Amino acid sequence: MNNSVTETDHVDWAGVFYRIRQQPQMIVGMIIVALVLCTMVFAPWIAPYEPTKLDILNRLAPPSGNHWFGTDQIGRDIFSRVIYGSRISVTVGLGVVLLAMRTGAVIGAFSGLAGGKVDTAIMRIMDVMLSFPSFVMAIALASALGPSLTNAMLAIAVLRIPFYVRLARGQALSLRERSYVKAAETFGSSRIRIVWRHIVPNALPPILVQAMLDIGAAILTASALSFIGLGAQEPAAEWGAMVATGRNFLLDQWWFPTFPGLAILTTAIGFNLFGDGLREIFDPRAQGR
């Protein structure tokens, strides 16, 4: 059609801002993520009480001016615990994704560029790993490593690795066939230069977008493991574990499991909306035109 400049590869920043404004959900996501990050950093200033401070006389109190989200079965302030809980959840989410992405991207890029038997072997292993039902395997791994937050994180991260391996390998393979990489080969660029100069910078954006999308999922999975007792342990203020305890008080003290769960939901929505928006913006097929 009419041939004005169509950008598929290069980022058109004016266009990016325009597209962000076109996506109200992404802005909502960004705001949520920003709030959660602030909460995490400023938790001691925001929380009215120490998250572990007991007040046995005031146990299972309903939400009030003193205790916005009520208190739990040993009189701890649920609001303060939810605030502090952001530290655990976000750390876990980021930790899982960083670990999985870095490991996966390196293996994937190596596999794709190495090619041949090495590539085949790595990819077979990854195919097998991808066929593991990941949550079930996370349960197995986490229970074997012993119930702790670090172990839960490790278990989730290990099982996310194959996704990044695939993604990075796919990127490496398709970029290797681009004519600008071939052109670089023709004037004698070394392999290392081609990888660092041409492949890595162009392969990174889709991998980062995927990572962004994964943070929400990682937070959810970690809280689920905590909920069934394989993650954070008492007295840590972890949202999933709080819901698990609160479950026993559901019918009479609804606030106890509700607010920590709401925190998980909100945070996950925030990261997912933000990630979705990023994908929409950086997806070359959505661009152009």
Added chain:
Amino acid sequence: MSFANMIRRRLLFLLLVVFGVSLVTFVISHMIPGNPAEMIAGDKAPRELVEKIYKDMGLDRPVLVQYFKYISNLLQGDLGTSIRTQRPVLNDILIFFPATLELAIVALSISIIFGVPLGVISALRKDKVVDHIGHTVSVTGISTPAFWLGLLLIYFFYGKLGILPASGRIDSSIAPPAHVTGLYLVDSLIAGDWPAFKSTVNHLILPALTLGFIHLGVVMRQIRSAMLEVLREDYIRTARASGLSPTRIVLDHALRNALIPSVTIIGLAFGDLLYGAVLTETIFAWPGMGNYVVLSITALDFPAIMGFTIVASTVYVLVNLMVDLLYAALDPQIRAIG
């Protein structure tokens, strides 16, 4: 590659996966801190008993020998004995499996029945209000902790309104239908047992809604993006230029092609369904595999956990095999070249 060839390849792959899982579970069982014999014998058992169990389990033999023993047991369907129930793990799982299957099928149906049309509508109304609402619904689905949603539903429909039960598969006052398939819905219909059927449906609603809603997000998201991609294709333009009606273009030309990639993605998301099932079953005391494994975790019952892992992985791979077949049935190009 022929069709039969493809199936052969997938089956071979299945073996590979089960082998991989068994390797992992074996390694895991050997990573467990503490002595499994002690766990089996119990806290107050005399030393001799512990040592006897230790020997009986072959734990004094070289690791490789133990592994081969483990594998050969697996191949004979021996997944070990549960510490908690003292029964063979396979027996336990066979008892609990139908309940999980029933829940998963109903939830999957809910998510597809609602997810596909909603995804299509979102795509057709891209960037309109409907699409934004649809997007919000699907992101919420993906972001909701299943265990928490289950609790909320129990609070309202059982605690506040008192119209639906909160736990189990069937009222304790009603006898389960005679075992045919193990699926109460089917069995009660076969038996013509109307009260049992009604009770089963009542018990299914909340857990299936919980699980279905989580999965709904995945389905909607996939269908929407696949539809958007297909609607941009040249053949849709041809169809429009030929004067075909919008309904025909959307349902016959676009959706047909959008379903092909979606089948794979939704199949892969079956793993999420299993994940959701573990949590949902716990919340609703649903006597399925998920509930079984959580109870086993609490009891540090490793044979049961590992047995469950192997069975769940096998089921997962089998489901994906079926998905591949479905994919091939839908896509003429795959059918021809395989």
Added chain:
Amino acid sequence: MNRPVLKVESLSLEFPHRLGGFPALEGVNFHIAPGEIVGLVGESGSGKSVTAMSVLRLLPEGATHYRRGRILVLDRDVLTADPGQLRRMRGATASMIFQEPMNALNPTIRIGRQIMQVIRTHEKRVSKAQAEVRARQLLVEMQVQDVDRVMRSYPFELSGGLRQRVLIAMAFSCNPSLLIADEPTTALDVTVQAQVLGLLRERARERGMSVLFITHDLAVVSQLCDRAYVMYAGRIIEQGATREVLQKPLHPYTRALLQSLPEAAEPKHYLAAIPGTAASAADRISGCSFRPRCALATNSCSQLPPLAPSRRSSEHEVACWRSEDTIETDGSVATAPKMMAAPGGDPHAPPLLRLTDVSVRFPVGHTWLGRPRSHVHALNGVSLDIRRGETLGIVGESGCGKSTLSQVVMGLQPVTTGEVMFNGRDIFGQSQADLKKLRQNFQIVFQDPQGSLDPRMSVEALISEPLVVAAELSKVEIRERVLDLAQRVGLRPEQLSRYPHQFSGGQRQRIAIARALALQPDLVVLDENTSALDVSVQAQILNLLADLQQQMNLTYLFISHNVAVVRHFADRVAVMYLGEVVELGNARDVLERPAHPYTRSLLAAVPKLEHEAGLSQPLRNTELPSNRRLPTGCFFKDRCIHADHNCTTRQELRGLSDGRKVRCVQTGGFSLQQEVVSA
């Protein structure tokens, strides 16, 4: 005159955009009489496709703003029609075929059902069986062999040419009064194009159907159309009978466009390129939009010229204040053509590059044991010399192996058998380090300049990259060299800090050329590097390449599917077919008096400006054999009209008296003096 089938009145439309609307059409007026075949010609950005799409209102509704005008199809205004009326019109009153046949059919529905669906959508009373009979008839009419198989096939089982015929059959299925064809043969090979065009014209004439034919190719217009409209920047600037418009053009743009064609100039002479790039309506040029590129522009051109009958004929209309002047001076709009550098290439000196019996096979698929299921035979025993200082053209259709050949020459694609010697050194027998050094002597300019330029690097970084890699120059020297290269290819120094996406296709091609020349190579491979460009820009690039060749003593391997460009630009030419060289010799000899039957049919299929009825197609079998299972004997024998029992053995390249080589046992029987081109 009869009432027109299509009448477009002062149509203006724009695409809303965050920067405030891009105009695409400005007051477009045209009409098509019953049974008339009308061409709409223009370069990219002219608005020809937008016009075509708007006739059936196929542009995305939310993203198109029809500012003004009417589109009357059989007196019904498309722009005010409701969706139901529009649907009944599409396919039944007016139907459309598009450029890309590959994706234009639904991949998961059988061909038969797709055609029947269209029939039954518009004619509700037709039964399934009746519709099937009609679908079959249509395919027979489109000269589809093996109708039964095609009816049952899925699109991926058919070749591009066959798919386009199915699409034409679909477009004809409800006997519409108007067919809109948007570059329907641009994506096809030239021999297939000739068949499809011939078929289209014949069937349309038989039915008295009107056709609106959109194309960038003036030669196709001359072969096909009764009348032609020329578009530039969203406006119609000239209109008249095809013969008038193409042989006595009035608008300076039409004249310049015709003169920038390689066919218009003597071989190895400079082309009369139009400066700058084609404008679009979105550029919002006030007055005549061709003004910035026009040699005749004066102050009066800042007023918009109306499309008005010329002094010569009321039927021939032109929108130009100065057109009457151009007739007087009889067209010397551009400067007189000069000879390019004298043909280089001493046949007796040792060749710069020598390919000896090169074959390349790619494995396809895997069996259980990981062995390849079959092979694609991309190159089959190619032997070629490239002489120092010459331009060797490689011409052939898709699947002939010309791109693989370029990869082999560049050392990017290892050969299966045979050897490639550069200056006497085997490029596949070198160590990595030596190959790296050797490679600096030969460079490539790829077909797709956008893809070959890393989007994240500035132009300066791009051009200097080979120099940085070679690491022999200081930063200052590199900067100097880059400036010098930029100047040679016609880039301004301030453009060096920009990024590839900020340039037009022609300019990106210049950047790629500058980079290829950075290391001062001996040999430059030019792989289809003008095929994505507009004709006027192609002429600029060809002229530039000729200058650079002379200034820098370059040898070119010039690969193209475009016979006219190769005939114009190359000294010698090799014609390829199914991975073989079938004819090799002086470009003028081979491409004006072809000897090999394949070269003859290739040339006969090329649309020509002068002939109105030259769509001959001397091929027996339309489908190209698969390069997975090569034919036995002569590869061309199944399609050759001259084939006989002598052709069942594999043919060798044999020398003829005039020095060319031909791979055909029959060649002796043809008279080389005969002008086959006009046959």
